Amino acid sequence: xxxxxxxxxxxxxxxxxxxxxxxxxxxxxxxxxxxxxxxxxxxxxxxxxxxxxxxxxxxxxxxxxxxxxxxxxxxxxxxxxxxxxxxxxxxxxxxxxxxxxxxxxxxxxxxxxxxxxxxxxxxxxxxxxxxxxxxxxxxxxxxxxxxxxxxxxxxxxxxxxxxxxxxxxxxxxxxxxxxxxxxxxxxxxxxxxxxxxxxxxxxxxxxxxxxxxxxxxxxxxxxxxxxxxxxxxxxxxxxxxxxxxxxxxxxxxxxxxxxxxxxxxxxxxxxxxxxxxxxxxxxxxxxxxxxxxxxxxxxxxxxxxxxxxxxxxxxxxxxxxxxxxxxxxxxxxxxxxxxxxxxxxxxxxxxxxxxxxxxxxxxxxxxxxxxxxxxxxxxxxxxxxxxxxxxxxxxxxxxxxxxxxxxxxxxxx
Ligand code: ADP
Numbered sequence: 001x002x003x004x005x006x007x008x009x010x011x012x013x014x015x016x017x018x019x020x021x022x023x024x025x026x027x028x029x030x031x032x033x034x035x036x037x038x039x040x041x042x043x044x045x046x047x048x049x050x051x052x053x054x055x056x057x058x059x060x061x062x063x064x065x066x067x068x069x070x071x072x073x074x075x076x077x078x079x080x081x082x083x084x085x086x087x088x089x090x091x092x093x094x095x096x097x098x099x100x101x102x103x104x105x106x107x108x109x110x111x112x113x114x115x116x117x118x119x120x121x122x123x124x125x126x127x128x129x130x131x132x133x134x135x136x137x138x139x140x141x142x143x144x145x146x147x148x149x150x151x152x153x154x155x156x157x158x159x160x161x162x163x164x165x166x167x168x169x170x171x172x173x174x175x176x177x178x179x180x181x182x183x184x185x186x187x188x189x190x191x192x193x194x195x196x197x198x199x200x201x202x203x204x205x206x207x208x209x210x211x212x213x214x215x216x217x218x219x220x221x222x223x224x225x226x227x228x229x230x231x232x233x234x235x236x237x238x239x240x241x242x243x244x245x246x247x248x249x250x251x252x253x254x255x256x257x258x259x260x261x262x263x264x265x266x267x268x269x270x271x272x273x274x275x276x277x278x279x280x281x282x283x284x285x286x287x288x289x290x291x292x293x294x295x296x297x298x299x300x301x302x303x304x305x306x307x308x309x310x311x312x313x314x315x316x317x318x319x320x321x322x323x324x325x326x327x328x329x330x331x332x333x334x335x336x337x338x339x340x341x342x343x344x345x346x347x348x349x350x351x352x353x354x355x356x357x358x359x360x361x362x363x364x365x366x367x368x369x370x371x372x373x374x375x376x377x378x379x380x381x382x383x384x385x386x387x388x389x390x391x392x393x394x395x396x397x398x399x400x401x402x403x404x405x406x407x408x409x410x411x412x413x
Contacts, residue, residue: 014101014412015101017034020103020404021103022106023106023145023146028049028080030084031404032093033400033401038404041061041093042091046074046084049080050075052072053071055071058070058084061093077148081149102408103153103159106142106403107146109131109164110131110160112168112190116165117165119410120146120160128143129143134188159411161403162196163194166193166200167193168238170240176190191244192243193231194227194241195223195243198343198402199223202397203341206221206339209391210339213236215235217236218334218338220327220331221341221343222327222340224342224346224350226253226255226296228258229243229247230242230327239334240333248283251326252288252323254296254297256284256288258288265283292314293311293312293314298345298353299350319353324360327357337390339390343395348397351373364390366388367384368392377394380395381394
């Protein structure tokens with residue numbers, strides 16, 4: 001079968017396309033990339049899977065027409081993936097194409113076992129299933145996505161790329177909680193960290209922006225999206241990160257509390273009579289910015305701050321205060337910092353957040369140039385003045401490209 005070559009890139013020879021799948025509990029995001037030039041061929045999102053109001057939004061290759069939408073119930077991940085495959089086929093990019101080299105899956109939790117991208121076998125899938133107790137909110141959806149994709153193309157290599165993997169280099173003293181060792185080990189309780197593909201990609205790009213090799217630089221990466229995490233990366237290796245056993249620890253996030261005194265949880269149980277599940281929902285879904293001021297979109301919060309809204313202002317101040325604590329702590333962990341790097345939805349787009357997070361840190365060598373900070377751009381850039389001792393940068397993250405790169409590296413031989 002021949003496949004129309006929509007981008008005019010070389011499709012001859014060995015297969016060069018990778019489909020990246022990011023399966024959430026009620027959504028699937030997909031992207032098809034041509035690895036011969038790293039271009040994005042098509043992408044899409046299926047959301048509200050299982051509800052009456054499911055929606056698929058498909059973006060065809062550049063020049064191949066408008067964005068297409070489908071509305072109406074999509075019962076499960078199997079149906080979602082089949083619908084996505086149909087959309088891709090309509091663009092001449094069907095999953096049956098011989099140009100498809102592999103499918104790369106984002107898998108949230110790799111535990112201690114998976115510290116590298118891994119070709120998925122039955123045994124690997126069983127191991128990922130064994131990790132469900134430590135990642136009950138995420139791994140089940142990832143597993144469903146893998147099963148469905150394997151059923152669609154059983155002959156094709158499928159690769160798992162783990163959010164936790166980049167953080168596996170954290171030293172034991174950073175990864176271990178100071179709790180009873182036997183209890184911790186029996187239940188695999190330790191700090192794993194998340195957003196690893198983003199921290200890996202962004203820290204490497206930041207080194208390139210400085211004209212250096214990753215091994216030559218120490219960087220603090222601030223991944224500020226709806227979920228948010230910080231990492232300290234020394235010479236290309238992660239030495240500390242803000243998320244822990246789960247993505248709840250660390251920074252203030254859109255709907256998650258980040259760090260709190262763990263005793264708050266027993267207090268809520270004993271005094272407020274809440275169950276473990278209720279506390280879980282409170283801290284993961286009803287806390288952070290949304291819990292503090294009712295909004296979790298930084299654009300809306302900034303609009304309210306500018307209007308003098310007190311709750312939004314307090315929420316913003318708590319968010320920034322937590323960020324500063326982590327920047328200070330990670331400066332101490334690294335000893336020497338070459339760059340502080342902002343990424344993800346808030347980090348890439350919110351000049352006010354970057355300005356506020358850096359304010360007063362001149363003694364750390366951190367300064368932001370107001371004009372550079374105001375520039376809106378989709379490329380990696382410095383926002384610190386030339387004279388600054390430490391670079392401050394904005395580097396757009398691209399987790400799908402990183403997953404595709406890691407997947408292709410494993411299967412292209
Ligand atoms: P996630 O992948 O965790 O869902 P993203 O990295 O896509 O999150 O970030 C989403 C968040 O980015 C939004 O909730 C919003 O707060 C923020 N955001 C997006 N665009 C802007 C903008 N122009 N200014 C400020 N914040 C923005």
